[in-house]
Amino acid sequence: MSPRREQIVNKASTIFWKKGYSGASMRDIAKACKCKPSNIYNFFHRKEELLFEFLYTQNLRLLERIRCFDEGHVAKPSEQLREFIHIHIKHVLNYQKTSRSLFDTGLERLSRSNREKVIYLRDEYDQILAGIIQRGVEEQEFSETSPRMAARNIASMITRTIIWYSPKGQMTMDDVADYIFHFSVSGLQRRK
Amino acid sequence: MSPRREQIVNKASTIFWKKGYSGASMRDIAKACKCKPSNIYNFFHRKEELLFEFLYTQNLRLLERIRCFDEGHVAKPSEQLREFIHIHIKHVLNYQKTSRSLFDTGLERLSRSNREKVIYLRDEYDQILAGIIQRGVEEQEFSETSPRMAARNIASMITRTIIWYSPKGQMTMDDVADYIFHFSVSGLQRRK
Amino acid sequence: MSPRREQIVNKASTIFWKKGYSGASMRDIAKACKCKPSNIYNFFHRKEELLFEFLYTQNLRLLERIRCFDEGHVAKPSEQLREFIHIHIKHVLNYQKTSRSLFDTGLERLSRSNREKVIYLRDEYDQILAGIIQRGVEEQEFSETSPRMAARNIASMITRTIIWYSPKGQMTMDDVADYIFHFSVSGLQRRK
Amino acid sequence: MSPRREQIVNKASTIFWKKGYSGASMRDIAKACKCKPSNIYNFFHRKEELLFEFLYTQNLRLLERIRCFDEGHVAKPSEQLREFIHIHIKHVLNYQKTSRSLFDTGLERLSRSNREKVIYLRDEYDQILAGIIQRGVEEQEFSETSPRMAARNIASMITRTIIWYSPKGQMTMDDVADYIFHFSVSGLQRRK
DNA sequence: TATGAATGAGTATTCATTCAT
DNA sequence: AATGAATGAATACTCATTCAT
Numbered sequence: 001m002s003p004r005r006e007q008i009v010n011k012a013s014t015i016f017w018k019k020g021y022s023g024a025s026m027r028d029i030a031k032a033c034k035c036k037p038s039n040i041y042n043f044f045h046r047k048e049e050l051l052f053e054f055l056y057t058q059n060l061r062l063l064e065r066i067r068c069f070d071e072g073h074v075a076k077p078s079e080q081l082r083e084f085i086h087i088h089i090k091h092v093l094n095y096q097k098t099s100r101s102l103f104d105t106g107l108e109r110l111s112r113s114n115r116e117k118v119i120y121l122r123d124e125y126d127q128i129l130a131g132i133i134q135r136g137v138e139e140q141e142f143s144e145t146s147p148r149m150a151a152r153n154i155a156s157m158i159t160r161t162i163i164w165y166s167p168k169g170q171m172t173m174d175d176v177a178d179y180i181f182h183f184s185v186s187g188l189q190r191r192k
Numbered sequence: 193m194s195p196r197r198e199q200i201v202n203k204a205s206t207i208f209w210k211k212g213y214s215g216a217s218m219r220d221i222a223k224a225c226k227c228k229p230s231n232i233y234n235f236f237h238r239k240e241e242l243l244f245e246f247l248y249t250q251n252l253r254l255l256e257r258i259r260c261f262d263e264g265h266v267a268k269p270s271e272q273l274r275e276f277i278h279i280h281i282k283h284v285l286n287y288q289k290t291s292r293s294l295f296d297t298g299l300e301r302l303s304r305s306n307r308e309k310v311i312y313l314r315d316e317y318d319q320i321l322a323g324i325i326q327r328g329v330e331e332q333e334f335s336e337t338s339p340r341m342a343a344r345n346i347a348s349m350i351t352r353t354i355i356w357y358s359p360k361g362q363m364t365m366d367d368v369a370d371y372i373f374h375f376s377v378s379g380l381q382r383r384k
Numbered sequence: 385m386s387p388r389r390e391q392i393v394n395k396a397s398t399i400f401w402k403k404g405y406s407g408a409s410m411r412d413i414a415k416a417c418k419c420k421p422s423n424i425y426n427f428f429h430r431k432e433e434l435l436f437e438f439l440y441t442q443n444l445r446l447l448e449r450i451r452c453f454d455e456g457h458v459a460k461p462s463e464q465l466r467e468f469i470h471i472h473i474k475h476v477l478n479y480q481k482t483s484r485s486l487f488d489t490g491l492e493r494l495s496r497s498n499r500e501k502v503i504y505l506r507d508e509y510d511q512i513l514a515g516i517i518q519r520g521v522e523e524q525e526f527s528e529t530s531p532r533m534a535a536r537n538i539a540s541m542i543t544r545t546i547i548w549y550s551p552k553g554q555m556t557m558d559d560v561a562d563y564i565f566h567f568s569v570s571g572l573q574r575r576k
Numbered sequence: 577m578s579p580r581r582e583q584i585v586n587k588a589s590t591i592f593w594k595k596g597y598s599g600a601s602m603r604d605i606a607k608a609c610k611c612k613p614s615n616i617y618n619f620f621h622r623k624e625e626l627l628f629e630f631l632y633t634q635n636l637r638l639l640e641r642i643r644c645f646d647e648g649h650v651a652k653p654s655e656q657l658r659e660f661i662h663i664h665i666k667h668v669l670n671y672q673k674t675s676r677s678l679f680d681t682g683l684e685r686l687s688r689s690n691r692e693k694v695i696y697l698r699d700e701y702d703q704i705l706a707g708i709i710q711r712g713v714e715e716q717e718f719s720e721t722s723p724r725m726a727a728r729n730i731a732s733m734i735t736r737t738i739i740w741y742s743p744k745g746q747m748t749m750d751d752v753a754d755y756i757f758h759f760s761v762s763g764l765q766r767r768k
Numbered sequence: 769t770a771t772g773a774a775t776g777a778g779t780a781t782t783c784a785t786t787c788a789t
Numbered sequence: 790a791a792t793g794a795a796t797g798a799a800t801a802c803t804c805a806t807t808c809a810t
Contacts, residue, residue, distance in 0.1 A: 004769085018300070023214035026805060037805080039770050047805065081380075108211070133380065142380040149371050150380060152356055153349045160348035179341050187379030188273075188325065188334040188342060196794085218780060230782080231795050239780065388790085402684070407598035410784060421784080423791050431784065465764075492594070517764065526764040533755050534764060536740055537733045544732035563725050571763030572657075572709065572718040572726060580773085602801060614803080615774050623801065 001057070005043050008033050013054040021051055021109045052114040055107075059121040062091045066128050077136030081154075082181045084132060088158050089177040093165055126151055142185075154184050193249070197235050200225050205246040213243055213301045244306040247299075251313040254283045258320050269328030273346075274373045276324060280350050281369040285357055318343055334377075346376050385441070389427050392417050397438040405435055405493045436498040439491075443505040446475045450512050461520030465538075466565045468516060472542050473561040477549055510535055526569075538568050577633070581619050584609050589630040597627055597685045628690040631683075635697040638667045642704050653712030657730075658757045660708060664734045665753040669741055702727055730760050 001009075011032040015024040026047060030037040044050050065087050069080050107115055130151040136142035157180050165176060193201075203224040207216040218239060222229040236242055257279050261272050299307050322343040328334035349372050357368060385393075395416040399408040410421040410431060417424065428434055449471050453464050491499055514535040520526035541564050549560060577585075587608040591600040602623060606613040620626050641663050645656050683691050706727040712718035733756050741752060 020212045020214055022212055023301075025803075027803085035769090036771055038772080038807080041806070042769065109215075136380065140382060143378070143382045145375075145380065146371070150375065152352075153372065153375055156349045156352035157345045160344075160352065164344055179338070180345065183337075183342065183345055183379065184375075185379045185381050186335070187375065187377045187381075188328065188337065189377045189379075190332060190335045217778080219778090227794090228796055229780080230797080233781070234794055237781095404596050404598050406596055407685075409782075411782085419790085420792055422786080422793080425785070426790060493599075520764065524766060527762070527766045529759075529764065530755070534759065536736075537756060537759055540732045540736035541729045544728075544736065548728055563722070564729060567721075567726065567729055567763065568759075569763045569765045570719070571759065571761045571765075572712065572721065573761050573763075574716060574719045601799080603799090611773090612775055613801085614776080617802070618773055 001053075002043070005053070008040060008043055009050060009053045009057070012050040013058070016051060016054070048110060048114070052110055052118070055110070055118050056114075056121070058095065059118060059125070062088065063121055063124055063128075065091070066125065069128055069132055071131070071135070077132050077139060077141050078185060080132045081136070081184065082177075084129060085154070085158060085181045085184070086174065086177040088155075089161060089180065090173055092159060092162050093167075093173050093176070126155070129155060150184075154180070157183070193245075194235070197245070200232060200235055201242060201245045201249070204242040205250075208243060208246070240302060240306070244302055244310070247302070247310050248306075248313070250287065251310060251317070254280065255313055255316055255320075257283070258317065261320055261324055263323070263327070269324050269331060269333050270377060272324045273328070273376065274369075276321060277346070277350060277373045277376070278366065278369040280347075281353060281372065282365055284351060284354050285359075285365050285368070318347070321347060342376075346372070349375070385437075386427070389437070392424060392427055393434060393437045393441070396434040397442070400435060400438065432494060432498070436494055436502070439494070439502050440498075440505070442479065443502060443509070446472065447505055447508055447512075449475070450509065453512055453516055455515070455519070461516050461523060461525050462569060464516045465520070465568065466561075468513060469538070469542060469565045469568070470558065470561040472539075473545060473564070474557055476543060476546050477551075477557050477560070510539070513539060534568075538564070541567070577629075578619070581629070584616060584619055585626060585629045585633070588626040589634075592627060592630070624686060624690070628686055628694070631686070631694050632690075632697070634671065635694060635701070638664065639697055639700055639704075641667070642701065645704055645708055647707070647711070653708050653715060653717050654761060656708045657712070657760065658753075660705060661730070661734060661757045661760070662750065662753040664731075665737060665756065666749055668735060668738050669743075669749050669752070702731070705731060726760075730756070733759070 008029070012024070012029045015028050015032060018024075019028070026037040026040060029050070030040055033040065040050075044053070066084060069084060073080060075083070107118060110118065126148070130147040133142060133145070133147040133150045137144060137147065161176055161180075165171075165173075171179075200221070204216070204221045207220050207224060210216070211220070218229040218232060221242070222232055225232065232242075236245070258276065261276060265272055267275070299310060302310065318340070322339040325334060325337070325339040325342045329336060329339065353368055353372075357363075357365075363371075392413070396408070396413045399412050399416060402408070403412070410424060413434070414421040414424055424434075428437070450468060453468060457464060459467070491502060494502065510532070514531040517526060517529070517531040517534045521528060521531065545560055545564075549555075549557075555563075584605070588600070588605045591604050591608060594600075595604065602613040602616060605626070606616055609616065616626075620629070642660065645660060649656055651659070683694060686694065702724070706723040709718060709721070709723040709726045713720060713723065737752055737756075741747075741749075747755075
């Protein structure tokens with residue numbers, strides 16, 4: 001992807017985040033890119049393409065860092081889970097205000113074929129996380145549970161950090177990731 | 193609130209859910225109400241009022257069911273937490289496709305004063321949940337932890353069920369609530 | 385005309401003055417009448433009727449006070465002119481902010497037949513004023529001039545007072561009328 | 577100002593004249609410009625901008641022709657007055673059906689800051705005219721009088737010509753200007 | 769690579785008006 | 790005499806998009 005394209009997608013994504021897809025106008029996006037709306041059409045055919053490009057590359061970037069946690073991975077599942085959470089949390093919170101739509105919204109606005117491509121990536125994410133948990137169960141590190149349900153809940157906690165996390169607060173991203181990891185593994189219950 | 197007003201708010205909310213606030217046009221909403229857009233303005237002054245009315249009453253309805261979990265509540269904190277989760281899950285999943293914006297989006301579109309009113313309710317929610325956890329920690333039922341962080345994560349799991357839950361699937365709402373409750377209390381770790 | 389009708393016309397006229405005919409909405413007018421727009425239709429068939437009723441009665445009221453200056457009037461033309469100006473000035477400035485449209489605008493919005501009725505009154509006004517001047521010329525009190533032109537100019541000075549006159553200023557309405565009278569009769573030139 | 581902008585302002589102004597500001601729709605204006613309403617927004621941000629641009633440039637154009645009548649001007653005040661009236665009359669009647677709002681209406685529709693700009697020009701006009709008269713009084717060409725009042729009345733006669741003047745009538749613009757000049761200087765009174 | 773002009777479809781909202789109550 | 794609900798047409802204005810330059 002050309003650097004200008006990338007630049008535009010980045011600007012667009014922060015605006016999608018702030019205003020939602022429909023609420024973001026090409027004028028808004030162009031202004032952020034310091035050019036006129038018509039110019040954007042030299043790089044993208046339609047507004048939807050901006051959304052797709054963003055959702056897809058964003059998701060892909062995350063996946064590429066996560067695909068290593070496949071069956072052949074050597075670390076203990078709990079260690080894998082810890083690392084997985086750290087990676088995803090940093091991904092979400094570093095791309096600050098741009099990466100929310102990723103897991104939450106926007107899909108409806110995509111063309112069918114583009115939507116499928118994104119869902120495909122998302123499914124892969126789910127399977128990787130569920131896979132880690134499943135192996136944890138099989139290796140008796142984790143208790144008997146539904147890997148898919150656990151994966152959903154963990155992903156929910158991670159992705160929604162973006163709503164409340166502030167870099168100016170007391171917690172670092174590592175703190176947040178650690179908390180979610182421990183919460184996922186141990187829960188609230190007191191050990192005796 | 194007049195029944196017609198309520199009716200319109202309900203229709204509007206399902207459309208907000210489907211298309212987002214900006215994506216939902218007054219025509220869409222009017223069509224769902226089987227009247228013309230202009231008529232809606234006999235009941236509401238602006239589109240934003242529809243969003244606010246929905247967010248506010250929805251939130252209020254939930255709060256009213258939850259306010260009982262105050263300091264004087266007799267049940268054990270873990271029991272309170274179980275009930276809290278069941279109530280919220282049912283609230284979210286019963287109002288089906290209408291209640292998502294509640295915790296996620298839409299706030300930016302409200303006028304400042306309306307936004308504050310909603311945030312006020314939301315804060316109360318957070319405090320009630322955090323309060324339950326705090327008492328659990330004090331009574332040594334829960335391990336030492338940050339009640340606010342725990343509350344955030346539990347709320348994240350609950351509110352995001354709306355994204356993946358389908359009433360046609362294998363799990364009932366009670367199943368979902370039970371899962372989240374146990375996950376919150378015990379985590380994944382295997383007890384010996 | 386029923387008192388309620390009259391009341392509504394009065395309220396309407398001040399709003400027409402402030403916002404112009406198109407700029408004034410039935411809602412504005414109704415609010416001024418402390419009722420709902422639909423109620424106004426119990427008294428008037430259409431918005432235009434309000435405008436007409438106002439223009440017509442307002443003009444008529446003025447005419448009734450002026451019709452005495454016909455051929456049989458005994459006073460000297462200059463005396464008649466003085467009184468004419470005083471009457472019209474008071475009419476304009478007393479009905480404060482309501483009577484401007486009278487001479488300036490609004491006619492285009494009337495139906496043809498209503499427009500003709502108003503123009504008819506207006507013509508009568510012009511003729512009365514021109515008549516006074518003509519008799520002044522004939523009786524050699526005024527110099528040879530076009531009575532119609534003089535009438536136009538005098539009327540212009542009178543009607544436009546509404547734009548700059550303020551009751552809080554230093555001049556009374558009589559002062560204004562006196563000034564315009566003397567200006568009309570003597571002009572600026574210095575007498576030797 | 578770009579030629580297209582100027583073109584649009586001109587078309588708009590004739591429509592404002594015919595229908596008033598509120599009565600003139602962007603569709604009307606666009607039709608007169610032989611384009612679609614949306615295109616006008618490529619040149620002006622809001623309807624009000626059209627009105628302002630017209631009022632301001634029109635007024636400015638007049639002022640530029642009138643500013644010469646300052647204290648240093650050599651001609652006799654009466655000569656200055658004659659020329660002043662001729663200039664303004666031609667300005668008003670040449671820009672035919674477009675220049676009425678100039679002195680009469682429309683100001684209320686402007687934003688505060690734009691309104692102030694126009695009023696500023698208008699005040700300058702008033703002062704120039706009053707200045708001429710004042711110097712006439714000082715040089716004892718004119719009789720003792722209030723320059724401001726005289727200026728108001730003369731301006732009223734001039735600006736309102738637009739209501740009754742028709743180029744098809746018997747009087748030329750010079751005739752009209754001459755009449756108003758003589759009327760202003762001599763009034764109706766017969767000299768002996 | 770960039771833009772100004774153009775547009776058709778769409779936006780929320782307001783309008784005057786009607787009518788049943 | 791008064792109103793709430795309803796509506797079709799209009800309002801100013803914005804939209805994504807195109808195209809010639």
